[in-house]
Amino acid sequence: MKGLPRVAIVGRPNVGKSTLFNRMARRRAALVHDEPGVTRDPLEAEVEWAGRRFVVVDTGGYDPRGEAPVAVQVVGKVHEAIARADVLVLVVDAQQGLTGLDAEAAEQARRAGRRVLVAANKVDDPARSDLAAEFYRLGLGDPVALSAEHGRGVGDLLDAIVARLPEGVEPPPDQGLEPVRVAVIGRPNVGKSSLINRLLGYERLITSPEAGTTRDVVDSRCRHEGRDFVLLDTAGIRRRSRVLAGTGGDLERVSVSKALASLKRAHVALLLIDAMEGFTDQDRRLVRQVEQVGCGLVLVVNKWDLVEKQTGTLERYEKGVRSAYPLLEWVPMVFASAATGQRVRQALTAAGYVYEQAGMRVPTATLNASLQAAAALRQPPSHKGRRLKILYGTQVAIRPPQIVLFVNDPDLVHFSYQRFLERHLRAQFGFAGSPMRLIVRAREGWDRRGAPAGPAAPPRPTRPQGGITMAESPGRSRWTVAVIGAGSWGTALAMHLADRGTAPLLWARRPERAGEIARLRENTPYLPGITLSPLIHVTSDLEEALEPPILLLALPAQTVRAWAERARGWIRPEHVVVHGSKGLEVGTLLRVSQVLRQVLPDHPEGRILTLSGPNHAEEVVRGVPSTSVLAGGDPDVQARVQQLLMDRRLRVYTSDDLVGVELGGALKNVIALGCGISDGLGYGDNTRAALITRGLAEIRRLGAQMGAHPFTFSGLSGLGDLVATATSLHSRNLRAGRAIGAGRRPSEVLREGPMVVEGAPTAHAAVRLGEQRGVELPIATAVHRVLSEEITPREAVDSLMGRDPRGELEALDLAGPKDDL
Ligand SMILES: NC(=O)C1=CN([C@@H]2O[C@H](COP(=O)(O)OP(=O)(O)OC[C@H]3O[C@@H](n4cnc5c(N)ncnc54)[C@H](O)[C@@H]3O)[C@@H](O)[C@H]2O)C=CC1
Numbered sequence: 001m002k003g004l005p006r007v008a009i010v011g012r013p014n015v016g017k018s019t020l021f022n023r024m025a026r027r028r029a030a031l032v033h034d035e036p037g038v039t040r041d042p043l044e045a046e047v048e049w050a051g052r053r054f055v056v057v058d059t060g061g062y063d064p065r066g067e068a069p070v071a072v073q074v075v076g077k078v079h080e081a082i083a084r085a086d087v088l089v090l091v092v093d094a095q096q097g098l099t100g101l102d103a104e105a106a107e108q109a110r111r112a113g114r115r116v117l118v119a120a121n122k123v124d125d126p127a128r129s130d131l132a133a134e135f136y137r138l139g140l141g142d143p144v145a146l147s148a149e150h151g152r153g154v155g156d157l158l159d160a161i162v163a164r165l166p167e168g169v170e171p172p173p174d175q176g177l178e179p180v181r182v183a184v185i186g187r188p189n190v191g192k193s194s195l196i197n198r199l200l201g202y203e204r205l206i207t208s209p210e211a212g213t214t215r216d217v218v219d220s221r222c223r224h225e226g227r228d229f230v231l232l233d234t235a236g237i238r239r240r241s242r243v244l245a246g247t248g249g250d251l252e253r254v255s256v257s258k259a260l261a262s263l264k265r266a267h268v269a270l271l272l273i274d275a276m277e278g279f280t281d282q283d284r285r286l287v288r289q290v291e292q293v294g295c296g297l298v299l300v301v302n303k304w305d306l307v308e309k310q311t312g313t314l315e316r317y318e319k320g321v322r323s324a325y326p327l328l329e330w331v332p333m334v335f336a337s338a339a340t341g342q343r344v345r346q347a348l349t350a351a352g353y354v355y356e357q358a359g360m361r362v363p364t365a366t367l368n369a370s371l372q373a374a375a376a377l378r379q380p381p382s383h384k385g386r387r388l389k390i391l392y393g394t395q396v397a398i399r400p401p402q403i404v405l406f407v408n409d410p411d412l413v414h415f416s417y418q419r420f421l422e423r424h425l426r427a428q429f430g431f432a433g434s435p436m437r438l439i440v441r442a443r444e445g446w447d448r449r450g451a452p453a454g455p456a457a458p459p460r461p462t463r464p465q466g467g468i469t470m471a472e473s474p475g476r477s478r479w480t481v482a483v484i485g486a487g488s489w490g491t492a493l494a495m496h497l498a499d500r501g502t503a504p505l506l507w508a509r510r511p512e513r514a515g516e517i518a519r520l521r522e523n524t525p526y527l528p529g530i531t532l533s534p535l536i537h538v539t540s541d542l543e544e545a546l547e548p549p550i551l552l553l554a555l556p557a558q559t560v561r562a563w564a565e566r567a568r569g570w571i572r573p574e575h576v577v578v579h580g581s582k583g584l585e586v587g588t589l590l591r592v593s594q595v596l597r598q599v600l601p602d603h604p605e606g607r608i609l610t611l612s613g614p615n616h617a618e619e620v621v622r623g624v625p626s627t628s629v630l631a632g633g634d635p636d637v638q639a640r641v642q643q644l645l646m647d648r649r650l651r652v653y654t655s656d657d658l659v660g661v662e663l664g665g666a667l668k669n670v671i672a673l674g675c676g677i678s679d680g681l682g683y684g685d686n687t688r689a690a691l692i693t694r695g696l697a698e699i700r701r702l703g704a705q706m707g708a709h710p711f712t713f714s715g716l717s718g719l720g721d722l723v724a725t726a727t728s729l730h731s732r733n734l735r736a737g738r739a740i741g742a743g744r745r746p747s748e749v750l751r752e753g754p755m756v757v758e759g760a761p762t763a764h765a766a767v768r769l770g771e772q773r774g775v776e777l778p779i780a781t782a783v784h785r786v787l788s789e790e791i792t793p794r795e796a797v798d799s800l801m802g803r804d805p806r807g808e809l810e811a812l813d814l815a816g817p818k819d820d821l
């Protein structure tokens with residue numbers, strides 16, 4: 001169910017959530033599963049409705065005032081389910097009417113910033129749908145009147161849900177419908193029969209061999225990773241390998257024609273090559289045949305155990321094989337040994353993956369956005385003054401994927417441009433291991449000179465991307481902006497840019513991460529469920545990432561120095577470097593712009609900026625109206641970056657207070673950790689408000705000492721971001737604090753990952769900075785001592801509350817000395 005949009009059913013206890021869940025899930029009852037757990041863990045099921053698939057999640061009853069430890073844990077689980085959902089269904093009891101708990105649950109749902117639907121349940125009498133009207137007062141739009149018990153109105157609810165699902169590529173179902181048919185092919189003596197025997201021998205769940213259509217064909221079934229596979233024509237392969245072994249060249253031809261029969265019945269071919277002999281002409285012929293037939297391909301390099309290995313042997317080998325035939329660039333390779341059994345099962349895993357990839361359907365809107373991006377990257381060719389126009393494309397078939405491109409004149413589609421388009425589409429969508437058919441057609445109604453012949457205009461791509469159309473593509477071959485760091489914030493920034501029509505590069509540190517993001521079109525660990533825009537090009541090649549003139553850095557503060565040192569050789573004076581890190585460097589106590597200037601001393605000061613503000617990645621990526629502030633840099637550079645980022649979803653202000661904006665962004669995380677600790681202890685809104693206000697007072701105190709403008713801390717990167725972080729379900733700092741306050745060991749919580757909790761190292765840096773500057777930072781100090789496990793959360797609160805009396809505005813020294821930049 002990975003990768004599907006998620007819909008969470010929420011609401012107070014006993015409003016009929018589970019009945020509704022069961023109603024929805026019953027459509028595919030076989031897939032409902034109960035995840036065991038001490039507490040009431042959410043149930044999940046896959047639902048298919050009106051051609052869309054999604055996961056519905058039944059959460060426990062929301063009752064934040066429940067005393068039992070289980071109730072407290074359920075509230076945590078509900079928050080978790082809400083944070084992961086794309087759409088929330090708030091269930092209310094229409095017979096009981098609106099209650100205080102409903103209003104609270106609605107408030108939680110609204111604050112999560114998700115699309116929310118109100119399901120007014122228990123309208124068992126259709127004549128009483130007026131009962132639902134009362135719930136308009138929740139301010140969440142039209143309630144859907146239904147009776148989960150009787151099934152009435154559930155279809156309307158499903159329609160409404162589907163209308164609110166995010167658009168995206170849903171992976172094809174991977175469960176149980178049909179077994180994956182696998183042909184094992186290869187030259188004589190490469191080890192086909194040993195591989196098949198290994199696969200069948202491994203799997204204890206083999207059913208009896210199935211008779212095929214001819215007497216020669218005997219297929220065998222096996223199961224792997226919960227999925228059925230049929231190995232085709234196993235008897236033939238076994239017999240052939242016995243009879244034909246070692247009898248020369250004619251047999252190679254026989255193997256090709258024999259392979260053809262299995263390939264025609266197969267979803268995926270496992271092509272075995274002999275590691276010692278390498279990729280031969282005969283293997284190439286077999287690949288060509290796979291391509292012609294159109295089934296998927298996995299290359300198994302057998303006898304890998306016999307190859308003498310040194311550093312880089314595998315990479316060199318792989319590169320050599322991939323360059324032997326174009327399709328091989330996209331084919332999974334498994335280095336195995338049928339003799340020892342090493343990695344043999346991975347061949348089946350890869351076959352299952354290729355099967356799914358070959359069955360993927362790309363929605364037409366997404367496909368056309370990708371085609372637009374391709375034309376922006378490389379101008380379509382022209383001949384004798386006439387330029388190719390790709391009017392639109394649509395995927396018409398799967399296994400193998402077939403895409404029809406409607407163009408003004410098919411003769412203008414040069415082979416090399418077609419190859420470029422294929423590469424581009426594969427980089428966006430994957431189709432790993434599968435041949436791909438690009439079919440070019442002239443669009444009726446267009447004459448060959450490229451003008452519409454009749455009144456029927458060609459369909460416009462459904463989502464115009466920043467005004468770049470195929471026909472008007474400026475032929476840019478360079479990206480204008482690179483986002484450095486493919487965590488939550490980097491991915492969200494890249495999506496924001498792409499939504500504005502700017503195609504960004506997204507740099508991920510590790511090639512395997514970049515590969516996975518590019519293949520899945522989703523950054524699963526950081527922003528699950530968000531389908532990446534096709535305009536985003538993911539790379540792990542730092543040199544490529546540093547080509548664009550604008551760099552948006554979204555790295556944890558402690559990693560910026562190492563990155564800048566690595567990048568130094570490629571950074572040019574004209575580069576505009578905007579960082580979004582919210583932290584102080586622990587070793588040096590420097591702000592991130594200072595770190596950058598230390599590593600890049602010759603870089604123009606006017607080209608180093610920061611972007612900061614209340615901007616949770618999870619919300620920015622959904623286009624929730626947000627604001628941010630850009631500080632540092634020359635005014636013209638600021639204006640350029642502001643223009644790059646700003647639109648009606650993200651309003652970007654500018655500021656000339658670099659010190660204040662950076663400090664505000666860094667230190668609010670420390671205070672948010674403190675708010676989390678307070679929540680975890682079970683304290684309430686009073687305590688949180690106290691921490692926010694007094695926390696801000698100490699941030700302002702330190703800021704004033706360092707030359708920041710005191711008003712900056714009342715701005716977006718101060719109060720704004722502090723409120724967002726100290727109250728949001730999305731905040732990692734708040735979440736970590738809550739876990740610690742609830743009694744978990746800080747060292748354990750902070751190790752959990754994968755996402756950075758910036759407040760923790762910064763608390764340490766802030767305390768030392770306070771000591772250095774003679775500024776009292778009681779809250780940051782308390783947080784730091786809890787994180788270092790010197791005191792317990794409760795002791796920390798006692799220490800804060802037991803301090804000497806003082807005036808509210810005391811020690812708010814608003815005009816300190818200017819800090820060196
Ligand atoms: N998540 C959010 O909503 C926002 C985060 N920020 C700030 O942006 C910065 C990055 O945060 P997120 O993207 O949220 O963090 P994250 O934890 O989601 O992702 C961090 C990324 O940095 C990469 N990384 C880790 N160590 C690295 C190294 N040594 N060199 C290069 N890359 C490395 C990780 O692989 C990951 O891709 C932080 O300073 C954060 O405070 C700013 C605004 C919003």
Ligand SMILES: O=C(CO)COP(=O)(O)O
Nearest residue numbers: 613614615616731732733
């Ligand atoms: O800075 C952020 C939002 O503005 C993100 O906060 P967290 O790192 O606590 O998730």
